[in-house]
Amino acid sequence: MKSLGSIRRSFAPWTDPAARPYIAFENITKRFGDFVAVDDLSLRIYEREFFALLGASGCGKSTLLRMLAGFEEPTSGRILLDGQDLRGIPPYRRPVNMMFQSYALFPHMSVEQNIAFGLKQDGMPKAQIAERVAEMLKLVKLEQFARRKPHQLSGGQRQRVALARSVAKRPKVLLLDEPLGALDKKLREETQFELMDLQQNLGLTFVVVTHDQEEAMTMADRIAILDKGRVMQVATPAEIYEAPSSRFVAGFVGTVNLLEGSVMSRDGASLRIKGASGAEIRVENVPDDVSSGEVAFAIRPEKIKVSPRRPAEGTANVMEGEIFDLAYLGDMTVYHVRLADGQVVKASALNSARVSEDQLTWSDKAWISFAPDAGVVLTR
Amino acid sequence: MNTTWSRFNIVSIVLGFAFLYIPIVLLIVFSFNESRLVTVWAGFSTKWYGELFRNQGLIDAAWVTARVAFISATVATVLGTMAALALTRYTRFRGRVLFSGMVFAPLVMPEVITGLSLLLLFVAIGLDRGFLTVTLAHITFSMCFVAVVVQSRLISFDRSLEEAAMDLGATPVKTFFAITLPVILPAIVSGWMLAFTLSLDDLVIASFASGPGATTLPMKIYSQVRLGVTPEINAACTILIAIVAVGVLIASVVNKSREVQRQRDEQAAQRH
Numbered sequence: 001m002k003s004l005g006s007i008r009r010s011f012a013p014w015t016d017p018a019a020r021p022y023i024a025f026e027n028i029t030k031r032f033g034d035f036v037a038v039d040d041l042s043l044r045i046y047e048r049e050f051f052a053l054l055g056a057s058g059c060g061k062s063t064l065l066r067m068l069a070g071f072e073e074p075t076s077g078r079i080l081l082d083g084q085d086l087r088g089i090p091p092y093r094r095p096v097n098m099m100f101q102s103y104a105l106f107p108h109m110s111v112e113q114n115i116a117f118g119l120k121q122d123g124m125p126k127a128q129i130a131e132r133v134a135e136m137l138k139l140v141k142l143e144q145f146a147r148r149k150p151h152q153l154s155g156g157q158r159q160r161v162a163l164a165r166s167v168a169k170r171p172k173v174l175l176l177d178e179p180l181g182a183l184d185k186k187l188r189e190e191t192q193f194e195l196m197d198l199q200q201n202l203g204l205t206f207v208v209v210t211h212d213q214e215e216a217m218t219m220a221d222r223i224a225i226l227d228k229g230r231v232m233q234v235a236t237p238a239e240i241y242e243a244p245s246s247r248f249v250a251g252f253v254g255t256v257n258l259l260e261g262s263v264m265s266r267d268g269a270s271l272r273i274k275g276a277s278g279a280e281i282r283v284e285n286v287p288d289d290v291s292s293g294e295v296a297f298a299i300r301p302e303k304i305k306v307s308p309r310r311p312a313e314g315t316a317n318v319m320e321g322e323i324f325d326l327a328y329l330g331d332m333t334v335y336h337v338r339l340a341d342g343q344v345v346k347a348s349a350l351n352s353a354r355v356s357e358d359q360l361t362w363s364d365k366a367w368i369s370f371a372p373d374a375g376v377v378l379t380r
Numbered sequence: 381m382n383t384t385w386s387r388f389n390i391v392s393i394v395l396g397f398a399f400l401y402i403p404i405v406l407l408i409v410f411s412f413n414e415s416r417l418v419t420v421w422a423g424f425s426t427k428w429y430g431e432l433f434r435n436q437g438l439i440d441a442a443w444v445t446a447r448v449a450f451i452s453a454t455v456a457t458v459l460g461t462m463a464a465l466a467l468t469r470y471t472r473f474r475g476r477v478l479f480s481g482m483v484f485a486p487l488v489m490p491e492v493i494t495g496l497s498l499l500l501l502f503v504a505i506g507l508d509r510g511f512l513t514v515t516l517a518h519i520t521f522s523m524c525f526v527a528v529v530v531q532s533r534l535i536s537f538d539r540s541l542e543e544a545a546m547d548l549g550a551t552p553v554k555t556f557f558a559i560t561l562p563v564i565l566p567a568i569v570s571g572w573m574l575a576f577t578l579s580l581d582d583l584v585i586a587s588f589a590s591g592p593g594a595t596t597l598p599m600k601i602y603s604q605v606r607l608g609v610t611p612e613i614n615a616a617c618t619i620l621i622a623i624v625a626v627g628v629l630i631a632s633v634v635n636k637s638r639e640v641q642r643q644r645d646e647q648a649a650q651r652h
């Protein structure tokens with residue numbers, strides 16, 4: 001587990017323009033009658049990547065997986081797997097296995113038989129099947145449950161059987177549709193690491209569907225944020241969090257403050273924005289394409305400093321307000337500060353000291369401030 | 381919950397059961413009657429059972445009935461299951477509503493009409509009435525019952541099981557035999573048993589569709605009773621009742637023990 005971080009850091013085939021994607025969705029559209037579930041979507045996923053699809057319910061995540069597994073055909077566009085067009089290839093001939101949202105364990109078969117099912121279809125010799133099944137049972141720590149039927153297992157155990165069954169064939173690509181949806185928090189966290197371990201050890205490509213952003217952030221190399229069948233952004237968890245490309249993505253992942261305004265002037269890579277409240281916001285490291293018009297400044301709560309006294313003269317981006325609400329969470333406190341124009345800004349502060357003399361409480365006057373590079377400018 | 385027996389409860393239970401079972405009990409009792417007169421008790425005897433086994437006509441009829449019931453139930457189960465699959469799986473084909481309505485109409489159709497129309501058909505195509513025509517007639521009407529039973533199971537069948545099987549490399553045919561069939565098997569078996577018993581005790585349709593040489597047991601009993609009830613018939617009916625009772629008993633014991641086993645397993649699972 002410890003080596004995970006270092007392996008991960010050096011893995012970034014998407015930055016290499018010469019790298020060939022392992023799975024490519026090219027302009028995929030899927031309609032159900034008049035309803036457009038997936039809308040002209042393109043995605044590239046690389047070998048050995050842990051890729052997460054994140055989006056609200058009904059945005060087309062499962063549909064995307066089902067098209068890759070072969071249960072639905074795209075209305076238009078094509079899907080390539082290792083350079084091969086998948087159109088017309090039935091599910092049972094695709095080197096892709098799926099772990100179902102509902103687990104879909106065969107109720108009349110024991111845990112063992114469930115896991116062996118796929119291997120039998122390949123005509124693997126009996127002895128080898130037994131060996132592989134034992135290995136899988138060990139992997140998911142269900143050795144003593146081999147003879148049980150699915151209805152004799154707890155929810156978490158069933159989920160692990162489903163996982164073992166889908167991994168048993170060592171598919172090139174494993175699709176997981178909300179694999180941890182039914183688990184409690186503790187088991188879910190444990191299993192997240194088990195999954196990451198598995199993916200590393202077997203060198204598989206994982207495509208995971210989830211609507212839990214924390215889960216996606218923990219596990220994935222890259223995340224695609226979907227909305228209404230369209231890709232909003234594809235990036236690493238850190239990029240998604242620190243450099244969202246649109247108001248939607250910024251709001252979807254984590255908590256964000258959006259300060260609307262219009263561009264006053266641009267000087268090199270720094271920008272001055274006139275906020276709705278009249279306050280001026282100075283931003284640095286702004287991308288080249290932003291120079292005028294209506295924009296939003298997006299900043300995360302933990303990057304805003306709250307203080308009961310006016311910061312020193314010359315500090316950039318200072319705004320005055322009043323503590324509207326606060327929530328003490330133990331490790332940190334979240335302040336809701338109401339600015340002059342009525343907008344409420346969330347700021348969080350780590351409680352690094354047990355007792356602080358700068359205690360702020362309801363209705364106190366407060367000043368917020370943030371560095372010019374603490375947030376991003378969004379035009380979309 | 382109030383578990384004490386009120387007088388009203390006792391009275392209604394006694395009345396209800398009496399209504400159901402007194403005729404049957406009478407029939408059984410009189411099958412052991414020494415006398416030839418059905419309504420006069422003249423002492424215990426099993427001689428009518430002996431008579432029964434020497435009555436070639438009744439034995440032939442029983443044999444015909446068993447064969448008709450077995451063959452028609454089996455064929456009706458295959459056809460009914462196929463109809464149920466078609467109706468639940470291909471939900472978007474044209475005229476589905478009409479088709480499903482047509483499959484289920486015979487359930488409510490008066491038997492006389494079904495029998496008569498089959499008779500007309502057999503006459504029209506020049507099929508001699510006999511064993512084949514009774515069997516065909518029974519297939520026709522019991523198939524609908526099988527379709528209903530199997531369809532209600534298929535509606536709650538989780539299609540993702542089939543997708544999972546195909547995802548793991550099983551062809552559609554293999555998926556059907558390895559996954560779908562075993563899962564819906566209990567419904568198919570009860571469909572078969574329903575078809576079997578329907579065929580076993582059918583009188584009306586058999587009377588229309590049958591011909592010389594293919595007299596079923598209900599037809600035989602009915603024709604003999606018209607000449608007067610004999611203790612022999614009582615004995616035959618008692619044996620039928622015994623067979624049915626044993627069948628029901630076995631089915632419920634098997635069910636019960638499976639249920640108990642299941643509960644034990646589930647408790648075991650929770651302890652882990």
Ligand SMILES: Nc1ncnc2c1ncn2[C@@H]1O[C@H](COP(=O)(O)OP(=O)(O)OP(=O)(O)O)[C@@H](O)[C@H]1O
Pocket residue numbers: 032035037055056057058059060061062063064211
């Ligand atoms: N077979 C179908 N017929 C008609 N509409 C469908 C069908 N399958 C999916 N849809 C529609 O397509 C949209 C996307 O469905 P999909 O199952 O991909 O959502 P999802 O992102 O997986 O949602 P969730 O997080 O709830 O699982 C939904 O609005 C759904 O109603």
Ligand SMILES: [Mg+2]
Pocket residue numbers: 061062063101177
């Ligand atoms: Mg889904």
